[in-house]
Amino acid sequence: MTQGEKISVSNGSLNVPNHPIVPFIEGDGTGPDIWASACRVLDAAVDKAYKGEKKIVWKEVLAGQKAFDETGEWLPQETLDAINEYFIAIKGPLTTPIGGGIRSLNVALRQQLDLFTCVRPVRYFEGVPSPVKRPEDTDMVIFRENTEDIYAGIEFAEGSDEVKKMINFLQDEMGTKNIRFPETSGIGIKPVSKEGTERLVRAAINYALTEGRKSVTLVHKGNIMKFTEGAFKSWGYDLAEREFGDKVFTWNQYDEIKDNAGLEAANKAQSDAEAAGKIIVKDSIADIFLQQILTRPAEFDVVATMNLNGDYISDALAAQVGGIGIAPGANINYDTGHAIFEATHGTAPKYAGLDKVNPSSVILSGVLLLEHLGWSEAANMVLTSMEKTIASKVVTYDFARLMDGATEVKCSEFGTALIDNM
Ligand SMILES: NC(=O)C1=CN([C@@H]2O[C@H](COP(=O)(O)OP(=O)(O)OC[C@H]3O[C@@H](n4cnc5c(N)ncnc54)[C@H](OP(=O)(O)O)[C@@H]3O)[C@@H](O)[C@H]2O)C=CC1
Ligand SMILES: O=C(O)CCC(=O)C(=O)O
Numbered sequence: 233m234t235q236g237e238k239i240s241v242s243n244g245s246l247n248v249p250n251h252p253i254v255p256f257i258e259g260d261g262t263g264p265d266i267w268a269s270a271c272r273v274l275d276a277a278v279d280k281a282y283k284g285e286k287k288i289v290w291k292e293v294l295a296g297q298k299a300f301d302e303t304g305e306w307l308p309q310e311t312l313d314a315i316n317e318y319f320i321a322i323k324g325p326l327t328t329p330i331g332g333g334i335r336s337l338n339v340a341l342r343q344q345l346d347l348f349t350c351v352r353p354v355r356y357f358e359g360v361p362s363p364v365k366r367p368e369d370t371d372m373v374i375f376r377e378n379t380e381d382i383y384a385g386i387e388f389a390e391g392s393d394e395v396k397k398m399i400n401f402l403q404d405e406m407g408t409k410n411i412r413f414p415e416t417s418g419i420g421i422k423p424v425s426k427e428g429t430e431r432l433v434r435a436a437i438n439y440a441l442t443e444g445r446k447s448v449t450l451v452h453k454g455n456i457m458k459f460t461e462g463a464f465k466s467w468g469y470d471l472a473e474r475e476f477g478d479k480v481f482t483w484n485q486y487d488e489i490k491d492n493a494g495l496e497a498a499n500k501a502q503s504d505a506e507a508a509g510k511i512i513v514k515d516s517i518a519d520i521f522l523q524q525i526l527t528r529p530a531e532f533d534v535v536a537t538m539n540l541n542g543d544y545i546s547d548a549l550a551a552q553v554g555g556i557g558i559a560p561g562a563n564i565n566y567d568t569g570h571a572i573f574e575a576t577h578g579t580a581p582k583y584a585g586l587d588k589v590n591p592s593s594v595i596l597s598g599v600l601l602l603e604h605l606g607w608s609e610a611a612n613m614v615l616t617s618m619e620k621t622i623a624s625k626v627v628t629y630d631f632a633r634l635m636d637g638a639t640e641v642k643c644s645e646f647g648t649a650l651i652d653n654m
C-alpha cells in the first residue's frame with residue numbers, strides 16, 4: 233500500500249504531495265454505495281491522468297451511524313482532529329432526525345471547523361433530462377454562508393422552561409407584543425453578523441474575479457428581516473465597494489447615480505462597468521429570485537446568500553439542471569485552507585443498500601476536490617467522461633425515468649461506465 237503524506241498550507245496556498253492523505257466519511261443511507269462508486273472513479277482518473285505518479289491515499293474517518301455503532305459517539309473528536317490535520321476531506325451524506333434527536337452532523341462539521349462558505353456550482357450536462365426549456369442557461373455558483381443564521385441551532389421547544397423564560401424576557405424586557413400564541417410557541421433565533429457576511433461576500437467576489445464571472449447577486453429577505461437579511465445586503469454592498477473598489481460596480485452605486493444624475497446616466501454607468509469587465513454586484517429579494525432563476529436564469533451568475541436561503545436555492549437550482557443526483561458542493565474556509573467536499577443531497581434512505589442512486593453528486597464533489605488540489609488534468613478527465621457517458625444515455629434510475637431510449641444502470645455500473653469512457 234502507498235504510504236501517504238500530509239497536505240500542508242503555507243502563505244495561504246496548499247502544498248500537495250504526490251500521495252496526499254485525504255480523510256473520507258462514507259456517510260449514512262446511500263452513502264456507502266455512492267462513495268464506493270465515486271472513489272473508484274476518482275482513483276481511476278488520477279491514475280490515468282498522471283500515469284501512476286500521483287495517487288490519493290484515502291483515510292477513513294467516522295461520523296454518523298457508523299461512528300455511533302463503533303464508538304458510541306456520532307461525531308468523534310478524532311474525526312474533527314483528522315480533518316484539521318489533513319486539511320482536505322470528502323464526505324457522504326449524514327442523517328439528521330426531524331423534530332428531535334441529534335442536531336445535524338453535517339452542520340456541526342461545518343461549524344466546528346469554521347468552513348464558512350458552502351460553494352455549490354450548478355451547471356448543465358448535455359443530454360440530462362430537465363424540467364426547463366433551456367437548462368443550458370443555468371450556470372450559477374451558489375456561495376451559501378455556512379456558520380450562522382437559524383442553523384446556529386438556538387431553539388427553545390414549546391412548553392419548556394427555557395422557552396417560558398425567553399418569552400417572558402421578550403415580553404417584559406424587550407416590549408415584544410406580537411408573539412401571537414405565547415403559551416404554545418417554540419422560539420428560534422437567527423444570528424447574522426457583519427463579520428460572517430463580509431467573509432462570505434468577499435469569497436464570492438474573489439471567486440467571480442478569478443473565474444471571470446460577470447455578477448454577484450446578494451439574495452436576502454431584507455424587506456421583512458431588516459436587521460439580519462437586510463443588514464446582509466447593506467454589509468455586502470459596503471464590503472464590495474470598500475475592498476474591491478473599481479473592480480466592481482454595485483447597484484448601490486447605480487441608485488446613487490440615478491438619484492443624482494438620472495436614469496440614463498445610471499444605465500450608462502452600468503453598461504460602461506460591464507464593458508470594462510467589472511463585476512456587477514446586485515441584490516434580489518429571495519421570493520422573486522426563486523421565480524427569476526426559472527424565468528431568466530441567464531441573468532444570474534455567482535449568488536451569495538445566508539444559510540437557509542442557500543439551502544433552498546441549492547435544491548431548486550439543482551432541479552433545473554437535472555436534479556439533486558448531479559449537484560456537488562464544497563465547504564471551505566478560505567482563510568485556513570480547510571475544506572470538506574460533499575454532495576448537496578442527503579441520505580435518500582429509501583434507496584439505501586440498493587446500489588441504485590446516482591453517484592454523480594459525490595463524483596463531481598470529488599472533481600471540485602481535484603481542482604482544489606490543482607489536479608485539473610484528472611478533474612477534466614472525469615468531466616469529459618461524464619459528458620460522454622450521459623450523452624450515450626447510460627444513466628442511473630433518476631435520469632432514465634425521464635429519458636427516452638436510456639440504458640438504466642446501477643450506481644456501481646455508472647461508475648464503471650465512467651472509468652471505461654476515460
Ligand atoms: N449534507 C448532507 O449530508 C445532507 C443530509 N440530509 C439528510 O438526509 C436525510 C434524507 O433527506 P431528504 O430530505 O429525504 O433528502 P435526500 O436528498 O436524501 O433525498 C430526497 C430525494 O432526492 C433524490 N435523491 C437524493 N439523492 C440522490 C441521488 N444520489 N441520486 C438520485 N436521486 C437522489 C431522491 O428522489 P426520488 O425519490 O425522486 O427518487 C430522494 O428520494 C435527512 O436525514 C436529511 O437531514 C439532507 C440533505 C443534505
Ligand atoms: O444536515 C442536514 O441534515 C441537511 C443539510 C442540508 O440540507 C444541506 O446541507 O443542504
Ligand SMILES: [Mg+2]
Nearest residue numbers: 543546547576
Ligand atoms: Mg439542503
